[in-house]
Amino acid sequence: MLLIDDAPGAPPADDFRSLLQSLQAGKPQKSSHGATYSDKCALMTWALHETLLDMERDDMAKSCTISLARDARRADLLIKYGICTENFTARAGVLGMSLGGGDRGGDIVRQTRKLIRRFCTKFANKPRWNCGPEPQFMEGLFNHMTSKIEIVMSDSAANEILAGDVGAGKRDVNIEDEGAQELHPNLKMIGRDKAHAFRKVLQRPYCADEFLQALMTDHVLGSHSMVQIISNSHEFSLWLEDEISRQEQTAGFGAKCKNLRSAKHRFESHSTPLGRMLLYSPAFLATCQKIAENRKGNKEGRCALAYLESLTPESLCQFSMLGDAADEGLLLVRAMDKENVDMAEIATVVHSFQSRIGALFQQSKVVECGYTHYVLELLRSGSLCIFLPNAVKKFKGVDSGMLERCITRMRCWARLAVEVLRAEFPHHSLFNATQVFSLKTEREQVCEITQTTNVHFHRLAQVFDVNAAALRDQLLRHRPVAEQMMREGGLKSRDAWLRAMRRLGKSGSPSDHLSPVMWRYIAWQAIGIELATFGLVVVEETNYMESNLTVLNGGDSISFDIID
Template sequence: MDAEKRAQCTWERRKDVWSQALVAGDTGQTWLLPQTVDGRFSLACWCCRAAGVDSTWSEGVVTNNFGNLKRHHESQGHINAMIQLGLLEPNEDTILKGAPSEEAFMKVLANRLECRSLQKGIPGVGQRLKVTDMQVCMSASLCMLDKAFLQDAVSISVFQDVRKHVLLVRFQACSQDLTVRCGVLAHADLKKDGATTAGTMETLWTALECFYSDLDGNVEHDLLQEFCAKVQFFCSDAAADELLCGRMLKHSGIFPQMRYQVWDKAHACGRLLKRPWQADERLASIVDRFALGGDSIAQKVQSSPHVARIFQDACRRSETNGIRAGRVKSLSFAKHRFCSISKPLGRSLLYIEAVIETCVWLTLHRAGEPAGLAAASWLREVSEEELLLAALCADGSDEVVAFLRHFDQENWDAADCHYWVTSFLSKLHYLFNEEAAWEVPGYTRHILSVLENNSFGVVIDGDSKSFGGYPVPGDVKRRCMRHLQAWVVTVASILATEFPHHELLSSFMIFDLRVSTRTDLDADQGATRDTALRRLARACGVSAQGLQDEVEDHFPVAKHLAVTQSLSNWESWRRAVRKTQARGSTAERHPAGNLLPVLCRYGAMQCSTSGIEQLFSQVQLHLGRDRGHMTDDHAFAEVKLIADGKSIPDQKSFLQGARACWLAWYGHQRASPAEQRLDAGVKRKPKQDLRFCKTSGDSEATFLAGRREASGAGDRVSLEEAVEAALEGAGDVWDDSMIQELEFQECKRYRNLANAFLVDAVTEDDVPADLVEVAQYFANADEKGAQQRQNKRRKCLEILEPTPPRLGSASIWLERDAWDELMPLTLRRSRVEQVQDASLFVVTRPDKPPAVVRWTAMLHGADITDLTFLRSNGQRGVAFNYDAAVSIQRHLLVSDEFWEDEPQLAATLELAILSPKSRWRKLGSWEAFAERYEKVAGPDIAAHLRKPKQVLAITTAAVQAALGMESVLTAEEFEAFCVRLTCTKRSLCGT
């Protein structure tokens, strides 16, 4: 019996059962349609046929297997057909049927966030390829949620950073209802042109187009333009290329409304550590000797495991440690992490006895070696004064690090910035200007106690040395403190540069809820807040008086929420405004029309790339070095999940979007995967390290917390007060390098203010009288620089991607007549016999052509190629193009001596001067040369207007030596001066 007969017999026996099981939606009727066409029995689906679905079931299928019927009944195509015909109500189960379940997507997300390997897949979900595709779907779903939020956003900030040729961009946006959202916009390789600012901008734009693409890959231009128009803040580090990129993004029109370019404040705090020490040679030598230098003990302990063990043993035996030393392993030397310099500096002082003991060991066991010599030098130069200076530097550096930690996170509160700056300066004023560092807990008091209560003795190269055992003299302490007071002045100058008063960021201080009421402010503080309020009102285009009234109206509500619920400044203001605007009656009594736009900027504005840098490290941890082969889509998916997968506001929409993306891109998933062993991919518990045990004393963290708390006991002072006191105390300790640093910071502040003025980001109160003219000069210089960069880039691209000579329109000269037979037939008629008639020369060595050929190409402008280029019709070989030297206006004397010495070259020059396109003019004698030279470069002409190279003479070396004029050249000098060539065919990498 054939298949059609079996299928028909089975249908007759089972049609009642099948019809009840396979119902078309809610109709109660089966979708099965038995039919006989041309004597052939089959079963068709009338739903798919009516919906116009192009499938075998619309035509008819020969089957007697109920499993085949059931699979079609559950297929997504059949379900869509019934939805289209109105036979089935669309819901999540029907629309997303066939995609991996929500539980499966959640397992993949958890696996990615836990940094588990994908090599063996995920049990119950699938193998590696399916899991990576599911990650792409989840990333696309997150992007859709981001795009929906950004469409409703009022203000947007963009942060970017580059590491190892990879561009990473994040955003933070605030909507009208004061909801804040941040996420990853781009993670892209910069390709070959990424090292330039223009290349970075092109990569950014390409990445934005990818972000704003639909499921079919089409760019959503309207949404992209709407996003770009809302970007108001751009943040990067202070690298020159990043700052230039920010300015170009504004001027290029990519972000037309971007008015505020700010740099990362954590990097700015890092400059507070580095630059002030470099300005003072004495402090720089101390820091270098104790922490940063290649010969420092911190470096020796860090680089040698054996010396580290000697140091550890000495720490355990020491009786003068400032903290417990049971688990200490090193001095935490890491020169590339400059912001952590306080650790090796501070530990060297807390374990000073162990450091000295380690140096003694090195002088004995590494005698004559670099480590031993460095240790001997350290012991020879160390003194009570050196130790005190190092301790004071350690206290100062720890204060800078504590200040830096406020900004070393992505979500720090902009309203706190002014408070942190003032607190930091007040602590420095208290420690060094008021000289409290001698008394409060810290590195300085510890080293004073060690020196007063202990004495140390060593022998260095046969010489004895001892220090400590008696109170440190007052004049020594005074000399040390003067250096730190000068350091405070330098720090304050840099602080004023990195945190300028005119910056919009500092104006958000009006939302700081630490002040009780406005009446608690003194006159200066009140004036500062009024200026900040006017600056914000101007930036947001609202009424200054209206903003002030609404801020004062909502201040008690926000203050109450902050105190009773321990909320941050931002969260308190957000809830306060939402509370007053929740109902129409309260909204009328407490208007917020001026306050809301300012709060939207407050919520969107961030000045930190720390989140990006931390994300770079997280990506490296998750992906490792072995997965660098991933495509751009898979890499972006990984980064998006790592960064934004931890906190998803609408998880239900996220999972539905991921399932929809799966169906759109990959269709129906296959049957469930094979089971794996239960412990596959499970990390083993790390073994407990029992090598070290606790000893008595406080930990380093407890020590630092105590000293930082004690340093805040002083009164709060302004920057001007701290600088005035420090200048008075520093006395005559200033040197040229310190003065130069202060002058540099003053110039930098003025330039930054001019740039802010150009983008209308400052108020009239911030602008000095002479700033407008200077700012215009900077604007012209920036415009000129941008044009120069564009020309340079275009020229580089022309060199890297040259246009080879066109053989079809060239007049070809051959170095050898025998090559005529090797020429393509179509080019033989283009051959010329005379050198001066050719525009393309074919020679044996294009880099070393005959002198007449080279000079002819140099003067007239022509191409020089090899025979391979000619025979391959320009597909292979080498070609050089020479610019025409005679196209630049000059006067030239070809001397009689040169005619006698080089008649061929002289004749070539003569023909070039007489050519129709030449702008050269011939001088007939030395007298004519002298007369012309006097007119363009003589002593009566101003130095900046002299043009000696417009008048040239070519002669022999003897005549040139006798005259000694820069316009009189030999043949070699003349050729070097005139030649301008590019390689138009390299035969390298397809060029």
């Protein structure tokens, strides 16, 4: 509760409400108020900030598990947190942000400790002319937080890996500072960004085959490839747009595109130019031919001519299969790239990807759908024709031997993609074990005692010190309630379980083995789900907001009372 004194000069409650709404909308205060921005506005913002921090500290003190998501970029660091209490109150927020603190592993641990201390300090970073209480460090809260941090999420950069090991005491803690102590001694897991990990499914498998690697380089990735030459030239892009507008038989393609939209800095974005090049093959080849004719003495003209001369039905067929593979990989990456992805359903997404590429390439279904089917029909129609300086090249289809060679290469690609998934998402991973909480899995599959389900329950029981058989029994007993919650509210597994556990907790249903595991399952995902829903406070050039940005998901629960 924010108490507002009615002493002279004290702002009315309506002013605080208005300011809070403005902060929740993410509006920069100095640019909004302009010349009227004053020390009073700064003090009001700080008061709201401290009120929200008090609410967060209260929940943090009751937490039974804490998860951190850490993003280090150059010398800057942003940390988000997620918590869950024994009565299944889940909360998320921004622990803090540090600027210019260094980018080495020891620097990251040092800045993490600094941000936790700032979070645990009341009345810190006061604005000028403030005569309130001096900063008060809450040592009890600090010790509680460091003892309850059980997972740290980060990417796989070398400095982040080192920081995770140093903070957990797996490496020399003196890397942080001489005489430093473990920052989170009870850490159970160091998580890695799954979206970054699954991008390797797109990047690695094709590199193992010389033919596939050369094909990707010559068509898309190389600086001499026509995709890059056309994408990096405004004039050539206009030529392509004109050719696309004249291409016929494009029903079902949607709105005709105007460019290839190639961005080399993100590998997964190459599926877009790859797909557009295949769908608009006649227009793309006509553009290459026009470049070869009009830029004979330039590098672009020579590259275009060399590309057209080297193009074969086999390379087009193989390239179309790579396009289908890239689309499947992109679906996997996009599913993992959402902040609110439910980790209980990651295994289902991975299994679905494996099933799809197995059907496409191991069972040769790729010739019946997607880019491959379209390109094969285009080749069989005989409509693809290229006019070279001394010859005319006309494509007349693909023979069975050529098609089998292309599919064989993609079968190798599929096997390598599965191995990449096994390396990035191992069966023994604690994340993998949480698939027992997925409500999208048939209940019979969870009820059936198999080696796989036993491994998952025993893994969770071992890490969280509960009985595996009792955990499985209580989960199956509580699952129908969670399924009902999911059906009624259209919820994800995590949110459905959260509501179910709250309801069952009030009824006194036994959950002494399920609850400790469920606390972690909920808290470890609270970060993404909450921050995807609520915005951050944005205040320009204010020292007191540099270190502790606050997620205003608690703003609606603030009451404004005026003391008479």
